[in-house]
Amino acid sequence: MSACGGEGECEQEILTYxxxxxxxxxxxxxxxxxxxxxxxxxxxxxxxxxxxKTDEVTLVMLESxxxxxxxxxxxxxxxxxxAYLSFVLDGEMAEAYPQFEGKKIRLxxxxxxxxxxxxxxxxxxxxxQIAFQGINFEVRVxxxxxxxxxxxGCACAEN
Numbered sequence: 121m122s123a124c125g126g127e128g129e130c131e132q133e134i135l136t137y138x139x140x141x142x143x144x145x146x147x148x149x150x151x152x153x154x155x156x157x158x159x160x161x162x163x164x165x166x167x168x169x170x171x172x173k174t175d176e177v178t179l180v181m182l183e184s185x186x187x188x189x190x191x192x193x194x195x196x197x198x199x200x201x202x203a204y205l206s207f208v209l210d211g212e213m214a215e216a217y218p219q220f221e222g223k224k225i226r227l228x229x230x231x232x233x234x235x236x237x238x239x240x241x242x243x244x245x246x247x248x249q250i251a252f253q254g255i256n257f258e259v260r261v262x263x264x265x266x267x268x269x270x271x272x273g274c275a276c277a278e279n
Contacts, residue, residue, distance in 0.1 A: 159183045159229075162199040165207060168217070176224040176256075177213075179204050183231040187239060194239060201227065201246055209253065226256040234261055 157166040159181055167180035181200050187193065204227055207213050214221040227250070235243070247257040 157182050158185075159193070159200045160185075160196050162196065162203045165204065168213075170220065170223070174224070176226055177217075177220045178226045178228050179208070179213075180228045180230055183229060186233045187231070187235045189236050189238070194242060197229075197239065198242070205250065205253075205255070208255065224256070225254070226258060228257075229259045230262060231259065232262050235259070 157164055165179060166182045167178075169178045169180065170176075171178065181197075181204065183197070185193070208225055229243070243257070243259060250257055
């Protein structure tokens, strides 16, 4: 599993993002192209960040493609989420980032548009199930619905 949160080539680099976020970037030899990120690349942790204010570690999945309703996209999203959960629950994250061991975890999907009902339904089930492991899940849509969730009425916005 490789992790990258920066642009271009980065190896054990720490970037500061805003007043309280630290983005950790650690590209392993498993990744031949460090800038390859996104839901379609399940083997890559797109961004891993620590919020010193909340002491929460966020693993961000990036979806830059508009939602098209394709079954392949839903499968890719499922594989990406499974890889992130494995990274956290199987101890890989604690091994790579021992300073994050025991911290609250949040998975976050950043996407360019509102997902379709099938994806929203799937993400609601994921959110409910991983909550049993103490892991939060958030969807942020980059667009006119605002920051923080898919928008009003979406199950991912409920606390």
